[in-house]
Amino acid sequence: MTVPTGRRERKKAATRQKIADTALRLFLDRGYDAVGIREVAAEADVAVTTLFSHFACKEALVFEQGEDFEQRLAAAVTDRAPDEPLIPALRGEIQALVRHCTADSTAPVWRMIDATPALRAYEESMRQRCARTLAAAIAADPALSRTETASRTIARFVIDAYALARESDAPEATVDEVFSMIEAAWEAAAPSRRT
Amino acid sequence: MTVPTGRRERKKAATRQKIADTALRLFLDRGYDAVGIREVAAEADVAVTTLFSHFACKEALVFEQGEDFEQRLAAAVTDRAPDEPLIPALRGEIQALVRHCTADSTAPVWRMIDATPALRAYEESMRQRCARTLAAAIAADPALSRTETASRTIARFVIDAYALARESDAPEATVDEVFSMIEAAWEAAAPSRRT
């Protein structure tokens, strides 16, 4: 509850960071598949079991940064101005995420992810969790008044926009094009107004 | 090209079938995670390496039947009557697939899949391949005249409909609801007609 600044937690965070940094360096250097867990642990000077107490699996080492994805999308729904429409808010957030993936500093990592089936699959599973969180946030907003199914559907569509943009040559234009389709789908799911 | 009825290919198919049958029986009996590859191979009376020459991984053993998924969806696009609209044709196909998953004969398998993270993930990867094939089929039909991006988008949306229906309590109703949203998205992607 106090701001987490015990020596203990600082050391823990440092260990975690050192593992992630070491892993990413080795992976980018020699390829994800060519570097084994035992080697990462040795290079970071920790036991293999310690590594796995910080990260659930090998793939998770790569996604250390940018884990907040999930929170950010949900926040884009819950924290928007009371009269701000949903879809543009989500489009803005997706655009920001896409820009982050294509930024110079992170681009090599994303290129590695795209080139590695295991990492693509892991990212996909993260996206699914993300879609569920987003669906819950949408369904929870009474102002939107859509079906459970419609909420889940739109959430998946939004995640699709991100996935399609990541695969695209012109990510930002792709986001816009997909979102114009999402907008239409969202309107089509509106409750009929003559009650 | 001749109907494949050499002794060789019959024996090979038989071996494959025996492995798949044995695996499914053991999995349904005692749980997917509780049965190891070595045990499946022993029970089917083949070497482990033989098993892996027929199936790419453990998960693939479960999806032996219903692999045609991919072809069927693409066929629903390419084989439809010249003036039949795309979306209803796809909805019909998805409905058929969903019904197949809930049929009494296959329901236990799908229940096992839903209960096993590894199998859910594998199914998701199959869906992605499927979406790509479907996107190609849609993009290849000049009568539809949509963008590459629009084709890919609709393909993903259609696959989403299937995924959402599988997770739903009322699969057929879910398919209909999602498809009404897809229909709107599809129309919104139509090329503007005043050229």
Added chain:
DNA sequence: TTCTAAAAAGCTAACCGTTAGTGTTACGGT
């Protein structure tokens, strides 16, 4: 029929990610 090339299946032995079991240290609160 007999022979041969190749496909299919087998065996061994390992690699790699991951985990259980069991200590050992270092820290935080008392």
Added chain:
DNA sequence: ACCGTAACACTAACGGTTAGCTTTTTAGAA
């Protein structure tokens, strides 16, 4: 100063997967 516990380490294994190599089976030519 002391105790409970969180963090880390060590060993040893398990389960999926593959490489390397040998043996069996089959298709088709001679």
